[in-house]
Amino acid sequence: MNIHEYQAKQLLAQYGVNVPYEIPAKSLTEVRPAAEKIAASGSAKVVVKSQIHAGGRGKGTFKSGFQGGVKVAGSVDEAVGFAGKMLGQTLVTKQTGADGRMVQTLLLAAGAKIKKEFYLAVLLNRETSRPLIMASTEGGMDIEEVAEKHPEKIFKETIDPAVGIMPYQARKISAALGLKGDLFNTGVKLITGVYNTWWECDASMVELNPMAVVELADGKETVMALDAKISLDDNALYRHKNILEMRDLNEEAALEIEASKFNLNYIKLDGSIACLVNGAGLAMATMDIIQHFGGNPANFLDVGGGASKEQVTAAFKIILSDPHVKGILVNIFGGIMDCNVIATGIVAAVKETGLKLPLVVRLEGNNVAAGKKTLAESGVAIITGDSMADAAQKVVKAVGK
Amino acid sequence: MSILVTTNTKVLVQGITGSFGAKHAQLSIDYGTQIVAGVTPGKGGQFFEHGGKKVPIFDTVADAVKQTGATASAVFVPPPFAADAILEGADAGLDLVVAITEGIPVRDMVRVKRALQGNTKTRLIGPNCPGIVTPGEGKDSHGGCRIGIAPGYIHKKGNIGVVSRSGTLTYEAVWQLTSRGVGQSTCVGIGGDPVNGTSHLDVIKLFNADPETTGLIMIGEIGGSAEEEAAEWIKKNCKKPVAGFIAGATAPPGRRMGHAGAIVSGGKGTAAAKIAAFKDAGIGIAVTPSEMADTLLKMM
Numbered sequence: 001m002n003i004h005e006y007q008a009k010q011l012l013a014q015y016g017v018n019v020p021y022e023i024p025a026k027s028l029t030e031v032r033p034a035a036e037k038i039a040a041s042g043s044a045k046v047v048v049k050s051q052i053h054a055g056g057r058g059k060g061t062f063k064s065g066f067q068g069g070v071k072v073a074g075s076v077d078e079a080v081g082f083a084g085k086m087l088g089q090t091l092v093t094k095q096t097g098a099d100g101r102m103v104q105t106l107l108l109a110a111g112a113k114i115k116k117e118f119y120l121a122v123l124l125n126r127e128t129s130r131p132l133i134m135a136s137t138e139g140g141m142d143i144e145e146v147a148e149k150h151p152e153k154i155f156k157e158t159i160d161p162a163v164g165i166m167p168y169q170a171r172k173i174s175a176a177l178g179l180k181g182d183l184f185n186t187g188v189k190l191i192t193g194v195y196n197t198w199w200e201c202d203a204s205m206v207e208l209n210p211m212a213v214v215e216l217a218d219g220k221e222t223v224m225a226l227d228a229k230i231s232l233d234d235n236a237l238y239r240h241k242n243i244l245e246m247r248d249l250n251e252e253a254a255l256e257i258e259a260s261k262f263n264l265n266y267i268k269l270d271g272s273i274a275c276l277v278n279g280a281g282l283a284m285a286t287m288d289i290i291q292h293f294g295g296n297p298a299n300f301l302d303v304g305g306g307a308s309k310e311q312v313t314a315a316f317k318i319i320l321s322d323p324h325v326k327g328i329l330v331n332i333f334g335g336i337m338d339c340n341v342i343a344t345g346i347v348a349a350v351k352e353t354g355l356k357l358p359l360v361v362r363l364e365g366n367n368v369a370a371g372k373k374t375l376a377e378s379g380v381a382i383i384t385g386d387s388m389a390d391a392a393q394k395v396v397k398a399v400g401k
Numbered sequence: 402m403s404i405l406v407t408t409n410t411k412v413l414v415q416g417i418t419g420s421f422g423a424k425h426a427q428l429s430i431d432y433g434t435q436i437v438a439g440v441t442p443g444k445g446g447q448f449f450e451h452g453g454k455k456v457p458i459f460d461t462v463a464d465a466v467k468q469t470g471a472t473a474s475a476v477f478v479p480p481p482f483a484a485d486a487i488l489e490g491a492d493a494g495l496d497l498v499v500a501i502t503e504g505i506p507v508r509d510m511v512r513v514k515r516a517l518q519g520n521t522k523t524r525l526i527g528p529n530c531p532g533i534v535t536p537g538e539g540k541d542s543h544g545g546c547r548i549g550i551a552p553g554y555i556h557k558k559g560n561i562g563v564v565s566r567s568g569t570l571t572y573e574a575v576w577q578l579t580s581r582g583v584g585q586s587t588c589v590g591i592g593g594d595p596v597n598g599t600s601h602l603d604v605i606k607l608f609n610a611d612p613e614t615t616g617l618i619m620i621g622e623i624g625g626s627a628e629e630e631a632a633e634w635i636k637k638n639c640k641k642p643v644a645g646f647i648a649g650a651t652a653p654p655g656r657r658m659g660h661a662g663a664i665v666s667g668g669k670g671t672a673a674a675k676i677a678a679f680k681d682a683g684i685g686i687a688v689t690p691s692e693m694a695d696t697l698l699k700m701m
Binding site: 124126127129130131143144147160161162199202204233234235236238239265267269277278279280281282283284285287288289290291292297300302333335336364365366387388389390392 | 428480481504505506507508509510511512514515516550551552554555565566567568569570571572573576593595596620622623624625626627630646648649650651652653656658659660661662663667668672688689690691692
């Protein structure tokens with residue numbers, strides 16, 4: 001699960017990470033008092049930031065033509081003006097795709113005079129199965145590009161999960177970033193807080209880009225998280241009720257939300273051939289084989305080990321609500337499940353949904369002969385495939401017609 | 402021979418009274434696996450009865466091991482309690498703990514992996530895996546050792562080793578082999594999570610050292626770099642033919658494809674990179690999942 005920048009900063013602040021003075025606003029009536037509070041705090045500027053689960057906001061464009069999902073206002077009135085052009089509008093960035101995302105929350109923040117920008121992230125290093133802190137002096141940039149062109153500018157520190165982050169490790173990172181004096185110590189506190197947020201919240205990634213040295217209104221310098229992104233381990237959300245409440249369904253595809261209600265693992269793609277498969281690996285492989293034979297998969301859909309009639313029916317309904325779908329490939333390896341039970345479920349689902357699109361079914365496994373017989377005698381138009389390759393070729397051909 | 406387990410391995414089931422654990426304990430008993438004990442805290446002294454067999458239930462793994470001599474376990478306990486169950490199995494001195502449970506938080510597995518570091522006695526397979534099968538000699542490979550949730554009857558005793566992160570793709574490969582009359586020494590599902598106990602490479606090394614395994618199928622998927630590590634080792638050390646398949650070439654970056662570990666992030670863990678590593682190592686590439694067995698058989 002992903003959360004918004006303002007929510008990420010709320011979590012970080014709980015673990016002692018320095019964040020700018022900022023207030024989220026969900027409507028224009030909330031914007032003015034928030035901007036006034038920020039101006040009253042002594043900040044000459046008010047930053048207005050669109051809150052969507054995608055990067056590249058600053059360089060994004062609203063479908064209205066308004067440029068920039070992040071704006072710096074010189075006055076409260078200007079901030080309110082910007083907000084009016086952003087709230088309720090659809091922002092397209094390099095990460096949103098052409099559809100963009102509707103901005104439903106703004107974050108109003110005190111302006112900061114940035115002296116130096118850094119990159120800081122905590123993630124799982126899958127090679128060592130340990131947490132890894134990555135830091136770079138090249139902040140505010142695409143870190144993948146830095147990693148490619150200047151790998152020497154990325155500092156890495158592995159954390160032993162048995163002891164957690166030790167102060168010396170945070171000091172090493174603070175030093176690697178070139179922080180000195182009071183800023184060095186502030187950096188140590190921030191780095192420690194960012195790691196603890198990652199660990200305590202069961203995050204899969206915490207990323208500050210940038211973390212920055214900023215000059216405050218009183219002329220003093222400090223280190224803070226100017227932007228923050230947190231993604232969380234879905235499997236651990238059961239023990240974080242406070243974080244679960246941060247889920248924003250507006251940021252998730254409607255069909256994927258619907259699928260999750262039936263324990264279906266569905267991811268929408270851009271193609272025209274829908275697939276319904278049991279098992280994640282087989283579902284990926286089914287998408288691949290559709291493409292291999294010249295088709296384009298419309299989705300990833302794993303119905304899990306069971307593939308009950310209810311699930312198959314729900315899956316068909318979800319698949320059919322995607323208007324791009326021109327054909328369906330069902331690929332089931334019924335290891336434990338009786339293929340005949342699955343076949344009966346498919347036939348019932350076809351009848352219930354009144355399916356008109358070409359449907360290719362490939363069944364394999366337990367009691368497969370009876371399953372194929374059920375399909376053949378069902379009276380519904382089902383094309384059967386003998387192998388995955390055969391089924392994929394048949395569905396590509398059927399859709400191509 | 403086989404790797405990890407033989408047809409005589411004594412197996413206990415952690416979580417044998419839950420619906421999932423019970424169902425698969427029954428199927429393993431039907432398959433002829435030596436299920437000698439169950440563990441459910443608070444139900445010690447009771448019995449798990451199936452097919453005329455009475456399997457004693459214990460409160461702790463330590464008790465079960467002491468009383469029955471079990472050396473391997475299948476973990477079916479729900480995610481919040483799975484890390485505890487795995488480490489309890491290690492503490493009891495089991496040789497093998499196979500964690501079937503899907504949905505264990507990564508942080509729990511990071512701690513488990515750290516706790517098992519340096520433990521040369523207990524090997525963990527999984528979590529989020531179909532388990533392990535060493536086929537038996539009976540009809541439909543009856544009499545084999547089945548720890549987990551794989552369908553037993555699709556196997557056939559023989560000489561091919563199969564290792565995979567995905568359950569259904571393992572069954573697919575096994576079934577392709579069996580349908581062609583080719584048997585398996587052992588089939589290992591290492592699981593779809595980002596932190597797992599045993600890697601592709603660990604299993605490949607075991608197969609390479611097993612005199613009766615004559616060829617291997619390695620099935621990988623997007624995410625991480627475990628396939629690349631295995632390929633590098635195979636290139637230098639493996640004398641046996643290996644066929645490989647990688648799932649997820651069409652997966653969009655940044656999305657988790659069902660398995661928690663199946664994600665391309667920051668341009669890393671792509672199918673293209675893994676396939677390139679396989680090719681470089683001389684691993685036969687199954688272009689589609691329908692060709693896994695044929696690709697290997699052509700090499701042998």
